[in-house]
Amino acid sequence: MDYKEIQELLRLVSRTNLTEVEIEKKDFKIRIRRKPPENNVIYTSQPAPMSVSPMQAPMIQTLPQLPDSSHDSRSSSDKPAEKQEVAGKNLYEFRSPMIGTFYRSPNPEVPPFAKVGDTVEKGQVLCIIEAMKLFNEIESEVDGKIVKILVENAQPVEYDQPLFLIDTGA
Amino acid sequence: MLTQFFGHNRLSFETLPSTNTYALELLAGETPPEGTIVITGHQTRGRGQKGNVWTGEQDKNLTFSLILYPHFLQPRELFLISKMTALAVRTTIAHFLPLQETLIKWPNDILLGRKKISGILIENQLEGSHVRTVVIGIGLNVGQVEFPAELSHKSVSLAMSMAAPPQVETVLQVLLRQLEDRYIALRSGYRDALHREYYEFLYAYGELVPIKTGEETLNMRVVGVDEYGRLAAEYEGSLRYFDIKEAGIQVQP
Numbered sequence: 090m091d092y093k094e095i096q097e098l099l100r101l102v103s104r105t106n107l108t109e110v111e112i113e114k115k116d117f118k119i120r121i122r123r124k125p126p127e128n129n130v131i132y133t134s135q136p137a138p139m140s141v142s143p144m145q146a147p148m149i150q151t152l153p154q155l156p157d158s159s160h161d162s163r164s165s166s167d168k169p170a171e172k173q174e175v176a177g178k179n180l181y182e183f184r185s186p187m188i189g190t191f192y193r194s195p196n197p198e199v200p201p202f203a204k205v206g207d208t209v210e211k212g213q214v215l216c217i218i219e220a221m222k223l224f225n226e227i228e229s230e231v232d233g234k235i236v237k238i239l240v241e242n243a244q245p246v247e248y249d250q251p252l253f254l255i256d257t258g259a
Numbered sequence: 260m261l262t263q264f265f266g267h268n269r270l271s272f273e274t275l276p277s278t279n280t281y282a283l284e285l286l287a288g289e290t291p292p293e294g295t296i297v298i299t300g301h302q303t304r305g306r307g308q309k310g311n312v313w314t315g316e317q318d319k320n321l322t323f324s325l326i327l328y329p330h331f332l333q334p335r336e337l338f339l340i341s342k343m344t345a346l347a348v349r350t351t352i353a354h355f356l357p358l359q360e361t362l363i364k365w366p367n368d369i370l371l372g373r374k375k376i377s378g379i380l381i382e383n384q385l386e387g388s389h390v391r392t393v394v395i396g397i398g399l400n401v402g403q404v405e406f407p408a409e410l411s412h413k414s415v416s417l418a419m420s421m422a423a424p425p426q427v428e429t430v431l432q433v434l435l436r437q438l439e440d441r442y443i444a445l446r447s448g449y450r451d452a453l454h455r456e457y458y459e460f461l462y463a464y465g466e467l468v469p470i471k472t473g474e475e476t477l478n479m480r481v482v483g484v485d486e487y488g489r490l491a492a493e494y495e496g497s498l499r500y501f502d503i504k505e506a507g508i509q510v511q512p
Contacts, residue, residue: 186334186388188487190504212386221366221488221503223337223381230387245502248335248487 181231183253185246189220193242201242203253207235215253218246233257261436263443264294265325272297276304278324279382279396286384286392291326294439298323298431305398306380319402320416321427325438327393331446334385337393338488341367341381342457343445344395347437348377349460351399354433356420362462364510365481365490366503369399370462373510374415376400399434401427413510458483462508469509472501476509 111120185191193201193216202214209215209229218225233255240252260266268291275281278297285291300318315322332339345367352361352371362370369377380396400416402424418424445453458464463481470479470492479492479499489500490508 183387186385187337188335188489190502219504221338221341222379223341223383223488225334225337225383225385228384228386228391230389 179257180236181233181255181257182251183215183229183231183255185218185248185250185252186227187218187220187225188248189218189223189225189246191240191242191244191246191252192217192219193238203235203238205235205238209233209235209255229255231255231257261432262294262439264292265435265439265442266294266296266431268292268295270295270297272299274301274303275299277302277306277396278322279306279380279394280304282324282326282394282396283382283384286326286394293326293328295326296323296435297326300427302398305396315398315400316403316405318427319400319418321397321399321401321430321434323397323431325395325397325435327395327442329390329393329442329446332390334383334388334390335487337381337383337390338366338484338486339445339450339453340383340393340395341379341488342453343441344379344381344397344438345369346453346456346460347434347441348379348397348399350437351430351434352376352417355417355425355430359420361460363457363460364462365484365508366488370510371415371420373512374413376415376417395438397434399430401425401430462510468511470501470506471509472506481508 109120109122111118193203195202195217202216203209210232211229213229214226215229216227218227235253236256237254238252239254240246240250246252270281270285272281275297278299282295282297285297299322302315302322305315305322327340329340345363348369349361349363352369353359356371359372361376364370364375367379368375369379377397377399379398382394382396383390384392400414400418402418403416404418405411406414416424417430441453461481461484464483465481467478467480469476470481470490477494479494482491482493482498485491485500489502490506491498491500492506493499
């Protein structure tokens with residue numbers, strides 16, 4: 090597929106209300122993803138490619154074709170969280186590994202797993218994301234202190250959407 | 260045994276509140292071998308969707324949870340586990356009742372002749388972006404022939420559909436083999452056939468059916484299920500995607 094064809098494809102996609110298109114051919118794979126406007130969270134400390142923000146601009150991601158995607162399909166770009174320097178602190182952005190509904194506690198009668206100011210450890214449950222009757226307990230990958238919770242309880246979340254900011258210290 | 264490892268480590272209980280809860284508590288302290296099952300003859304606080312509590316008669320039904328460690332999957336691919344499970348349960352029922360229509364109601368209820376025969380509840384533990392454990396809870400009505408009034412018009416069991424129903428243990432062995440075959444296939448990268456098989460047995464696939472979304476029920480065409488497991492349905496020329504919380508297919512008698 091050449092540049093012109095990609096351009097044509099983008100034009101086609103932007104005329105529809107599709108949010109994601111994936112095309113796979115023998116030697117390549119292309120995925121075009123567009124965030125619906127209301128989910129277009131502009132995150133100032135985000136690395137450049139994520140902050141493509143003209144409202145409906147499609148995002149292109151050309152995925153390398155793996156010989157056998159079954160064995161280990163984790164690539165570095167799939168990391169839902171990353172470390173970054175914000176105002177001199179080491180803030181870890183904990184992102185949603187999947188789409189679904191975000192819950193801060195296992196049920197409405199009990200306190201949340203974690204709140205702002207709490208010290209959390211690697212392996213500690215931070216939230217539940219429910220999607221299509223799959224209930225997923227999400228544990229922290231780092232030790233640190235919760236600085237900010239970016240999503241309200243019981244709200245839908247997108248794949249890769251930032252959920253928590255965790256201060257990992259020095 | 261018909262399996263290589265599923266069900267080889269088995270924790271059996273006469274009564275348990277919930278096999279899924281037991282399995283999750285067990286996993287908090289240790290790492291039982293992959294394929295371990297927690298099984299009970301009587302579940303007193305089995306959980307369904309939206310907090311529905313299900314109580315079956317003692318030793319009449321199959322109620323168990325299976326522990327897996329599918330580290331080869333990414334969190335956003337976990338719907339594959341749901342598909343795999345629904346297909347394994349469906350095939351098991353079809354094994355005993357080959358001439359009856361057994362379908363999957365999105366996302367993973369199993370219908371025998373338009374009534375529910377099995378429910379599945381999957382609970383996963385993820386460390387950030389890595390899948391750590393998967394607990395698959397399965398309830399399958401085998402010998403029960405009487406159901407609470409509010410469920411009787413939409414529930415069914417194997418015993419209600421055949422003269423000589425199999426033993427619960429026999430159903431378990433067939434089902435474990437079905438699950439294991441699909442799990443091993445998934446682990447080796449086999450996915451297309453899973454998607455094809457899911458569509459082959461998806462209730463209302465391609466059809467115009469009433470779908471309840473919020474307060475309204477609209478006639479929509481079921482177009483498919485996307486990679487995350489969302490229902491794709493067409494309404495008045497536009498395609499819409501739904502989470503299970505947003506929409507439910509109304510089963511036509």
